[in-house]
Amino acid sequence: MRITTTDKEHITTFIHACIRNGMTHVVCSPGSRNASIIIAIDEHPALETIVVHDERSAAFYALGMAQELKTPVGLVCTSGSAMLNYYPAVAEAFYQCIPIVVMSADRPSEWVNHGDGQTIVQEGVYTNHIRYEASISKELDEAEIRFEVNRAFEAGLKLWKGPIHFNLPLEEPLYGKREIDWNKEEVIENRSEVSTLENSVKAELREIWENSPRKMILIGQHDKDLALQNGLFELCNDNSIAVLVESTSNLKHQRWVHCIDRTLGGISDDEIEKFQPDLLITFGGAIISKRIKLFLRKAPIKSHWKIGHDFPEMNTYRKLTHSIELGPAEFVHELLSMDLAQNASNFGSTWKQRDFLNQEKLPAFFETIPYSDMSVFETVLDYIPENAYLHMANSSVVRYCQLYDPIPSLRYFANRGTSGIDGSTSTACGVALSSPTVCNVLITGDVSFFYDSNAFWNNQLPSNLRVFLINNGGGGIFRIIPGPRESDQLERYFEAQHDRKAEFICKAHDVNYMSASSLSEIENQMADFFEESDRPKLMEIFTPRELNGEVLAQYFEFLK
Structure with missing residues (x-):
């Protein structure tokens, strides 16, 4: 050619x-x-x-x-x-x-x-x-x-x-x-050798496994993986295993704990011991929940197996004993092939029962809360179309999303490698451009959005992108986390209050704009918002800045 x-x-x-x-x-x-x-x-x-x-x-x-x-x-x-x-x-x-x-x-x-x-x-x-x-x-x-x-x-x-x-x-x-x-050449396939565990390693792991009545598998950010999911289904017939995942794990099962902070919020100091694992096994990338990190760092864990090829020395919970350089699905397959003895412990059920009890309590709470970030998230998440890609911007947005059970058909995205706010919209646009037949939904906060508003400055904005912009007039995360909310510098330096709106940014870039300041206004526009169009759409939802942190605090108080 x-x-x-x-x-x-x-x-x-x-x-x-x-x-x-x-x-x-x-x-x-x-x-x-x-x-x-x-x-x-x-x-x-x-x-x-x-x-x-x-x-x-x-x-x-x-x-x-x-x-x-x-x-x-x-x-x-x-x-x-x-x-x-x-x-x-x-x-x-x-x-x-x-x-x-x-x-x-x-x-x-x-x-x-x-x-x-x-x-x-x-x-x-x-x-x-x-x-x-x-x-x-x-x-x-x-x-x-x-x-x-x-x-x-x-x-x-x-x-x-x-x-x-x-x-x-x-x-x-x-x-x-x-x-x-130019003569087209075949693409080089960077094939990785399939690894297996040596017999001596298997023997060591078997001894630890069978002498650990309380096992926890904690899965961080991960792509959908049918082989891993099916392997975990089979492995978790052992009731001594508690599996904890987040929405970004993209792995779901009714026997697993999907809302880690919701479950931890209902565990009292007097009963912490029965929820602490002897053996911790971790897969995947970053964990969003700060609560589970603190919980596990304080727990008297005897063994921590980190599974994966990347960052083998990463010791997030300060308990690392084994870094096993196998893919998660391959590792689970290896465990299943070892025909491990099951333990009589009910550790997995203990975690799931507490998660279920807290889940059952919450409808009564949501019936009473005022209009706020939390009520907006509950409403918006109910309207995400089946099989959509859901992108969660960092800071408070991704944390709020972890308080609601993940929707099985969705694929969840978030920039949790460094957890920065600087590219959430641009990343969502990149995914949407590469998946033109899929509805891509971004939920973002105002600071994240304005920081990355140049994501709209180009000639190939994807029409399959829908953006929910939760505008609470500043960095709402700083009214949630302890420390800055008690500081005299909160409003000016940490929260960095503002009164900016996205309307004219949308007009400048030909993005269809809507706005709402109540649940009814949100719901009344949903049909139009998700209707197909030749341009992306953004709905800016204004929420009460000072009330949001109070409602979230009430949520965790309600779980106790």
Whole structure:
């Protein structure tokens, strides 16, 4: 096939190597120093591109696209400070183990730190939050470039996935083109070897398992995984196992505890001991609940098995005894194959019964509460369409969502790698662009939304996106967590009160806007809100700033 590309041969070789390693989509931000890379990408028939001006937003778009596509998504920017704006998303991708491919154009090395425009020290910028980084210069021959690219993608795509970075020094002129023959090559499959437990390890685990009458499996952020879910179903026929999950675990079963804080809220100090595990097994990424972290850090746990290939030394609960580098589904399969003896303990039932009792109590509470964040969440969550993707912005939104039972058909998203507020809308947009037949719903707070409002500043906003913006006039989280709410600096410095509205941001970007200040106003607009349209829609819901924290405190008091 005859194709047009840049006249810089090393860039053409580089892009072809990225394609061969599975990169099919690239998010581009405008610039000049990256012109040669843009030309090679845009002219290539194997690549699809979108353009997002704001580099911080662009990187979160790529993050969302990679989450949905399950393939490495490229990012390309000009030289200088542009690549620094990628850093929040790079860090998020690092801790969520998502492969994004940063391609930063650079000045030739002889001009770094010599007063040239848009020039900083770019090599090594992401060192602490990257799986691999390399410099691709014209001095490298074709074989050396392919070697570096292959090695980088192998690091980013194998068992411990994550972002990779290529820095590309480029000399002027930058806009030249040429035609070449391109023969499509088969994509390199970064297949990971299937691991199993050694017999000596199995014997050790068996002894611990069979001598632990109280076992807890705690699952953090995770993709839907049918093999893992089915394996856990079978494993949990043993009533000595309590399984605790969050909505972001994307694993559901009627015998498991899905609302951890709701359950913990009903456990008194006098009965804590019977809820404490001897053996803790953890899967997946970050846990949202701060309460369960504190609970487990104080518990006299004898063994903690961390399962997974990433961050093997991560010791969240300060009880780590075994880091087992197997995938969660593979580990559960190994346990099932060991034909472990069941324990007579009712530890699993103890946890589930308490969860069920608290769940049964709550309808009476919700009948009495005033209009507030909590009543809004209860209403909004009831209207999410079946099989939708639900994106939860950070801070108070993702915490509120954990107080309600997850909807089985939904897939839940949240940027819990670093838990920052800086890219929730852009990430949701990236996922929505990559899942055009699915309704993507984002629930966000006002601070998160305004911080990332440039997510709407591009020409490919997904029409399948629906945004609920809960506007309580500031950082409502600081009226919930202890410490800042008793501080004299609460309103100005922590909550950072404001009276901003999203209406004119929506108008500027042609996003259909609605607003509501009561439950009836919300409900009366729901049919129109979820009706198909050629533009995204946003409903701004105003709630009483000072009342929200009081209602949430009453919720936990009610559970006692």
